[in-house]
Amino acid sequence: MMTFIYQLINGLQVGSIYALVALGYSMVYGIIMLLNFAHGDVIMIGAYTIWISITAMGLHPVLAVLMAVVICTLLGMFIEKVAYTPLRKSPRISLLITAIGVSMLLQNLAQIVFGANAQTIPSIVTAPNITVGSMQVSVTAVITIVVSILSMLGLTFLVQKTKMGKAMRAVSEDTEAAQLMGIHVNHTISFTFAIGSALAGIGAALYCCAYPQATPTMGSMLGLKAFVAAVLGGIGSIPGAMIGGFVIGIAEALVKAAGLSVWADGVVFAILIVVLLFKPTGLLGRTMNEKV
Amino acid sequence: MKKTIRIPMPVRYLINFALLAVLLLTGNFLVNIVDRYYAKVLMLIGINIILAVSLNIATGYLGQLPLGHAGFMSVGAYTCSIFVIRASFLTNYIGEAATFWLGLLLAGIVSALFGVIIGIPALRLRGDYLAIITLGFGEIIRVILLNIDSLLGFEFTYGASGLKNIPKNTTFLNVFVLVALTCALVHTMMKSRHGRAVLSIRENEIAAEACGIKTTYYKTLAFSVSAFFAGIAGGLYAGYLGILNPNTFGFMKSIEILVMVVLGGMGSMLGSVISATVLTVLPEALRGFSDYRMVTYSLLLIIVMIFKPTGLMGAYDFSLSRLLEKGINVMGGKKPVKKGDGAK
DSSP: OHHHHHHHHHHHHHHHHHHHHHHHHHHHHHHHOOOOTTHHHHHHHHHHHHHIIIIISOOOHHHHHHHHHHHHHHHHHHHIIIIIGGGTTSOHHHHHHHHHHHHHHHHHHHHHHHOSSOEEOOOSOOOOOEEETTEEEOHHHHHHHHHHHHHHHHHHHHHHHSHHHHHHHHHHHOHHHHHHTTOOHHHHHHHHHHHHHHHHHHHHHHHHHHSOEEOTTHHHHHHHHHHHHHHHHOTTOHHHHHHHHHHHHHHHHHHHHTTOGGGHHHHHHHHHHHHHHHSTTOTTTTTOOOOO | OOOOOOOOHHHHHHHHHHHHHHHHHHHHHHHHHSOHHHHHHHHHHHHHHHHHHHHHIIIIITOOOOSOHHHHHHHHHHHHHHHHHHTTTHHHHHOHHHHHHHHHHHHHHHHHHHHHHHHHHHTTSOHHHHHHHHHHHHHHHHHHHHHHHHHHTOOSSOGGGOBOOOOOOOOHHHHHHHHHHHHHHHHHHHHSHHHHHHHHHHHOHHHHHHTTOOHHHHHHHHHHHHHHHHHHHHHHHHHHHSOBOGGGGSHHHHHHHHHHHHHHOTTOHHHHHHHHHHHHHHHHHGGGGHHHHHHHHHHHHHHHHHHOTTOSSTTOOOOHHHHHHHHHHHHTTOOOOOTTTSOO
16 A cells, blocks of 8 residues: 555656646647657756756756756747748648657757766755655655646646737637737747746756656657657646646556556557547547647 | 650550669679678668658558557568568478568568558547557557567567577568569559549548548558558568667657658658668768767758758659650650659
């Protein structure tokens, strides 16, 4: 029972990282129908930013995290402007290939600049474990879950209550109609990328708490699983991304706890396939009409 | 109205056969005189051409976006090599080459079966959902190949340590013959009634269904034909490399094949052939600057996509006969045949 609860917390921790990353995929997909393969690599850049800030520049961990968020945001907007904007009118598959190209470019640049070996990131959170009754809960797990839930709430507020959020929903509903209503489509799309990439920066920080190392290819599997989480929950839906992330994280933790860690990736994709077969738009895909 | 000269059908076949024979002879001649390294690159080009042409059936002609092509390739590779290893007694009766050909055929059939099994559920979804579900299937195949031995106590795939000592039966000759066969079969299939049914699904699925085309049947057909050739390419790959590891056939391998198809132009066989060739040669040619070769590769990919989003060849397809007709007509002072009139 005890191990089960530990694994559950573990799963929630990993799951909330997946959920944060999944939101980035989900928002971008909602607004320009692009599977942004480079999103996972933005997280990788975020992790390296934290590593440089702490080890080379000697910044306080909190500042390092802020730095990562800023760099990720700028990088996300830059990628959108340079690589995706020229292709907005092209076939969607060309856009997809461009995203793959950007992803490969970032990975290989990182490999040249930082080397192929893993860099160890100093721990960001240094606090003793919390004792609840007879069990010890790690502070990083609590912080991860709390931060991601807060980000999720903030994002929901942004999308539902602010003017920019309304513009985002309008553009994802119908780009041309939104343009006719006087919404600045380019700004809105840039803003969406900025928010998604900022979340990726936060995700990078939380990921570094859980697995304190950075490698050039760390983003690809993380990104893939987060993307699966987004599809599982219903792409374009904020609560969907959260549920999808938690499902994937917990499933993975439980499979690993059962001693079948080599099957973990397989189980994740099997869950995805089963859900898509019975509910082709994901768990919350249909009920949420607003796609952002 | 001036009459333009058209080359009659049997002559067109003869021309194509002549071209193939010339290519085969020059290729075989080259393989014997050049370095072994170049011969290997030449074989790899052939394997990649089969992969790109086969994926082009599902992407270019059917209009879907499967991201699990490497999965089919791995099924074919493992089927072929396990067959060749386990059925080594056959070599006494029919010889090594024939066993390998049998293994390749088996690889194609088993892959096509997987194509049907995966295609029926996956093709119910559309667009990106199809992409992600085929990606899922591809990854599951990889995980199963990695771990099936330890789970069931078999000694078949040897998991992560890799299947070793596969007889290296792949030669330039059988790669070339299979490339030619694949291109010819895919081409004739796409020009047939079934091919037109597949194309109509790409253009408009609802309209196709309204015209009485069994969309599910044709989608599954195209998907499994695509898987069939991927399996054969996998078998060749196994015989080329001599060692197999499931992690070779990951998600990135599928992406690599997709890049070949899209870069060449979706639905253009010539495009697939050219871009498979270029994208195989390019990383080899850039080996000198090994650090920067992948950066160059990805930059090139982005730049081509930004400036030529439909791929290098667009939907254009090459026909030697058409070219000859044009030449004859121009020389005879006649108007060339309109583009698209002459089939290959």
